[in-house]
Amino acid sequence: MAFRKFLPLFDRVLVERLTAETVTKGGIMLPEKSQGKVLEATVVAVGPGSVNQKGHVQPVSVKVGEKVLLPEYGGTKVILEEKDYFLFRDGDILGKYVD
Template sequence: MAKRLIPSLNRILVEKIIPPSKTNSGILLPEKAPQLNSGKVVAVGPGARDRDGKTIPVSFKEGDTVLLPEYGGTQVKLGDKEFHLYRDEDILGTLHD
């Protein structure tokens, strides 16, 4: 049975994007090449609540490609895949092509 995790409050479930180690033509890329720490948003929580009990929606949506902080997040393993949970305010931004 496949499990699905729905984050609570203002948390975001992200699958990190692992950059390729070689090009399509088979050229090996150096490990020290500059790479962005990015990920794909898999699921988002409903949002945090303010003092009046109103929900503050999460800034990101499923499918967004986001820039992640170098450190932080909580590692979660579901089946054979690894994900990371971040708070909405820990995500640095959205990446666009």
């Protein structure tokens, strides 16, 4: 997998956005404009964390494999092996889904 060749630095988190729904439950095809931006993603790699004022590493609050909620704007697009991923700072991630 591409993300094994890429390790985020500091408190950055590499995510893969979930795909947008292209068909409604009733079977109607949705045009791209009405699909909206997907704000859910899966964490694929995390950095070690940021260093606090005392010099201790504050670990990232999410783990690889967790599903997270992203802000509508922000993040840096990264293309790895022809696939789109996004880099966010740990503090920018709005929350994570729990089972």
